[in-house]
Amino acid sequence: MRRTLQRAFPPRNVFVQPVGRDGTGPQPSRVLARRRKLCHGRRGQDGQDASRGAVRQMHGVQMAASEATWPGELPAGLGDAGHPPRAELHLHLEGAVGLATLNRLGARHGLPKLAESDLRIACWADSQRAFEHVLARLRTGQDWFDATLALFDRLAAEDIAYAEASIMPVVHAELGLPFAALWPGLRDALAQGEAATGRRLRLLFAVPRNAGAAAGFATLDCVQAANHPAVVGIDLAGEERADTILPFAPVFAEARRLGLKTAAHAGEFGGPERVAQTLAALAPDRLHHGIAAAADPGLLRQIAAAGIGVDVSPRSNLAFGAVGSLAAVPVAAMVAAGIRVSLSTDDPALVGNTLPGEILLLGDTYGLDATAARAVEENAWRNAFGAGGAAP
Numbered sequence: 001m002r003r004t005l006q007r008a009f010p011p012r013n014v015f016v017q018p019v020g021r022d023g024t025g026p027q028p029s030r031v032l033a034r035r036r037k038l039c040h041g042r043r044g045q046d047g048q049d050a051s052r053g054a055v056r057q058m059h060g061v062q063m064a065a066s067e068a069t070w071p072g073e074l075p076a077g078l079g080d081a082g083h084p085p086r087a088e089l090h091l092h093l094e095g096a097v098g099l100a101t102l103n104r105l106g107a108r109h110g111l112p113k114l115a116e117s118d119l120r121i122a123c124w125a126d127s128q129r130a131f132e133h134v135l136a137r138l139r140t141g142q143d144w145f146d147a148t149l150a151l152f153d154r155l156a157a158e159d160i161a162y163a164e165a166s167i168m169p170v171v172h173a174e175l176g177l178p179f180a181a182l183w184p185g186l187r188d189a190l191a192q193g194e195a196a197t198g199r200r201l202r203l204l205f206a207v208p209r210n211a212g213a214a215a216g217f218a219t220l221d222c223v224q225a226a227n228h229p230a231v232v233g234i235d236l237a238g239e240e241r242a243d244t245i246l247p248f249a250p251v252f253a254e255a256r257r258l259g260l261k262t263a264a265h266a267g268e269f270g271g272p273e274r275v276a277q278t279l280a281a282l283a284p285d286r287l288h289h290g291i292a293a294a295a296d297p298g299l300l301r302q303i304a305a306a307g308i309g310v311d312v313s314p315r316s317n318l319a320f321g322a323v324g325s326l327a328a329v330p331v332a333a334m335v336a337a338g339i340r341v342s343l344s345t346d347d348p349a350l351v352g353n354t355l356p357g358e359i360l361l362l363g364d365t366y367g368l369d370a371t372a373a374r375a376v377e378e379n380a381w382r383n384a385f386g387a388g389g390a391a392p
């Protein structure tokens with residue numbers, strides 16, 4: 001397995017490079033009524049969610065981005081805890097499976113019990129080992145069902161109303177779990193988790209950059225095999241320092257033709273030139289990390305002018321060794337440049353972070369005032385692919 005992983009997961013691995021609205025919920029509260037007002041004019045005529053729009057696009061029925069709608073009402077009380085409704089966009093499902101869940105899955109497969117120290121990373125070199133533990137325990141559709149339901153529990157615990165999680169189907173297939181066996185567990189957990197918690201989870205299928213364009217097209221095949229409204233986009237991850245961007249241009253073009261949104265990891269370990277190349281070659285809708293862009297003021301202006309959302313994960317950058325301190329993550333500079341910055345955890349089970357904890361950094365570490373910090377929180381809704389572009 002190690003050799004397979006090394007092929008599939010280059011250093012700073014692929015995941016992290018590695019990789020419901022239901023209408024039957026509680027009756028609307030005053031807060032919900034207010035949210036409806038905020039959503040007025042954005043909801044589709046039929047009330048269907050934005051990701052269904054993506055599927056319509058996949059079937060050739062075009063839908064303008066401005067018609068995308070928040071995918072349903074929130075349960076009463078959600079987001080009433082003194083903060084805006086939270087959304088998280090840069091979250092690898094494989095890096096979000098907590099220790100207790102991993103040990104439950106591991107026992108199923110006769111694997112040794114893990115300790116916290118097996119999972120947490122304190123430097124870049126730790127990530128390969130940690131992800132090996134995770135991948136060894138995500139071996140069946142049932143494992144994916146359990147891991148996905150556990151993610152819904154995390155969303156509820158952190159009061160996250162909407163999340164987009166990346167998964168990397170081609171890597172799991174290479175490790176012996178074909179997408180056709182993985183997907184039913186994930187799909188069923190999406191329905192059950194949304195019904196149980198009211199949280200919305202949408203999916204990006206991630207492409208391991210080091211695996212080449214063929215893996216990109218194989219990933220698009222998985223999107224089409226799933227044919228599910230929760231799958232809203234693709235995400236290019238993996239080793240960005242190698243010159244591996246150009247081959248993915250046709251993959252991104254095909255994704256757009258299918259009506260999918262596109263994200264790309266760039267500017268985490270690579271320099272500003274990698275960010276510039278990614279923008280030029282792939283024209284992604286959203287960048288993940290992107291922090292290296294701060295070294296080039298012209299590039300910052302370009303990203304801001306293009307209206308490209310950049311989702312930043314400071315504690316992940318520190319844990320993986322992309323920066324030497326939290327203060328070195330250029331959140332304030334990116335915000336000052338007018339970039340639509342949002343925050344996420346990236347791989348919370350490995351980094352040991354939470355979304356509320358990342359949000360606290362805005363004032364404590366990056367010196368943003370309350371208005372600017374709140375704008376960053378709300379940017380998560382603007383940068384989201386399946387949430388309609390505005391907080392509910």
Ligand SMILES: [Zn+2]
Pocket residue numbers: 015016017090091092237265288346
């Ligand atoms: Zn990531």
